[in-house]
Amino acid sequence: MFKNVYNWIDERLDITPLWRDVADHEVPEHVNPAHHFSAFVYCFGGLTFFITVIQILSGMFLTMYYVPDIIHAYASVDFLQHQVAFGQIVRGMHHFGASLVIVMMFLHTLRVFFTGSYKAPREMNWVVGMLIFFIMLGLGFTGYLLPWDNKAYYATKVGVEIAASVPYIGPYIADFLYGGDIVGAQTLTRFFAIHVFFLPGALIAMLAAHFLMIRKQGISGPL
Amino acid sequence: MAHGHKSNEKVVFVGDSRVKKAGMFQTPPDYTAFPGKSEAFIPNFLLKEWMVGCVVLVGFLVWVIAEPAPLGYPADPTNASFIPMPDWYFLFLYQFLKYPYVSQDYVLLGTMGIPGIMFGALMLAPFLDTGKERRFYRRPIASSLMLLTLASCVYLTVVSWDHYQHMLAENNTIPEHHERADKAREAIERGEPRPNPLKKAAAIIEADDPAMSIAQAQCIGCHAADFSGAVGPALIGVGNRMTQEEIAAIITNGSENGAMPHFNDKLSAEEIDQLAVWLAKQTQ
CATH class of the missing domain: 1.10.760.10 (Cytochrome c-like domain)
Incomplete structure (x- = not known):
């Protein structure tokens, strides 16, 4: 039954090569911790992706309760934290997962750097990886405001003030992020939109490019 | 497959179709390029990855259950005494901007100049370090620059955190999320409901009684x-x-x-x- 459905679709769309291309590759010995334990350093990229998936899923559940306006933002986070079943765990996963993504990505970057894996022909993949790094920092910065407590408020205020001190474009950046003269109602909705739609969209596109390139080029050889 | 030669297919692509008549699966370049015992990704390697992933997930969940995510008091723009604090991974930049020659009159150097050079160099590393050599100990300049940067970031982060702790001690305050958690725990131990920071302090009823x-x-x-x-x-x-x-x-x-x-x-x-x-x- 299942096979017939698959064959019916495959006859029309030729989907087999799509997944065979992902599935049918071999993992060489020098990156396999089962053969050389020190090869665990090659796991950090995969773990970064794993935590990123946790971030996306937990974030999707958080938006079921979170209300991005200055009256209800704090109350909704408080409700989520203390009243909703498993809310504390889901919010905890998203809060601590943010730190974990940064740590894993940092370790992954160091592995790639110190094994010289960014060298030709993989320069573009390094640049895309760096863009992912900046997107992650942007997600961290915008997500920090959303609980709307004092820590969130003042960290954002200081952060945007620093950005505003840049000559010429600084005031425009501040205006774009604030949506007004102070950290206020507009700032919160803008940060919410950036955190939930703009940056994750960019992140997914960049991740797709990152993975496409690694499949096309293969993993870098042993040192 | 779909545009194969079998005559019983329901859909037959016509001769001038733009769909490329590719062969079956193309062997990726890393399939046999490396010596040693390579292993199929599916299912052998993926199974091990999933096992490691499960262990990581359980560890993560234990951490998350043991340590609730912090939440302070509602944002109050008129609060003048609050000590601003970014998340820990921005601390190195935050601390960097406190030094002379990268702040005040020179703030441009602190916000754009040096971070721009550092992040720019990191981003363009493949075009700056173009040699064929990959081993880090044969690339002394790239490796030592990276190690120096790493040490600086760790140092700045530690100093920033230390500075924050000193400011807390000087002002005799504890971070609001700790204060709130402590008060909630004490209230629950006394058998009272968890204090809600959004509720106005309730007035006594019938005060003229x-x-x-x-x-x-x-x-x-x-x-x-x-x-x-x-x-x-x-x-x-x-x-x-x-x-x-x-x-x-x-x-x-x-x-x-x-x-x-x-x-x-x-x-x-x-x-x-x-x-x-x-x-x-x-x-x-």
Whole structure:
């Protein structure tokens, strides 16, 4: 039954090569911790992706309760934290997962750097990886405001003030992020939109490019 | 496959179709390029990855359950004493901007100049370090620059955190999320509901009641002048937790654990009754 459905679709769309291309590759010995334990350093990229998936899923559940306006933002986070079943765990996963993504990505970057894996022909993949790094920092910065407590408020205020001190474009950046003269109602909705739609969209596109390139080029050889 | 040669196919692509008649799966370049024992990704390697992933997930969940995510008090733009603090991975930049020659008149160097050069160099590393050599110990310049940067970032982060702790100690404050968690725990231990920082401090109900003057004479020593609780628990909202009879019993005989003394020698039965009726009305 299942096979017939698959064959019916495959006859029309030729989907087999799509997944065979992902599935049918071999993992060489020098990156396999089962053969050389020190090869665990090659796991950090995969773990970064794993935590990123946790971030996306937990974030999707958080938006079921979170209300991005200055009256209800704090109350909704408080409700989520203390009243909703498993809310504390889901919010905890998203809060601590943010730190974990940064740590894993940092370790992954160091592995790639110190094994010289960014060298030709993989320069573009390094640049895309760096863009992912900046997107992650942007997600961290915008997500920090959303609980709307004092820590969130003042960290954002200081952060945007620093950005505003840049000559010429600084005031425009501040205006774009604030949506007004102070950290206020507009700032919160803008940060919410950036955190939930703009940056994750960019992140997914960049991740797709990152993975496409690694499949096309293969993993870098042993040192 | 779909555009193969089998005559019983339902869909046959016509000759001038733009769909490329590719062969079957193309062997990726890394399939056999490396010596040694390579392993199929699916299912062998993926299974191991999933096992490692499960262990990581369980560890992560244990951490998350043991340590609730912090939440302070609601944002108050008029709060002038709050010490701003970014998330830990921005601390190195935050600390960097506190040094002379990268702040004040030179702030441009601190916000754009040096971080721009550092992040720019990191981003363009493949085009700066173009040699064929990949081993880090054969690339002394790239490796030492990276190690120096790493050490600087760690140093700045530690100094920034240390500075923050000093400021907290100087101002004699604890971070709001700790304060809030402590207060919530204490309230729950006293059997009161978790304090809600969004609720305005509840006022005493029927403050012109004659029982109020009895309470002001006898109770405020332990229960605070505004009845919000000090040594003894808050009396605001006591009506939520106890009935009039229970309150009267405690005033007459003292609390069961002996923390509150009995008042049957200081107050008449009539006064106790008056007080208990009034306190039972203190609901929220």
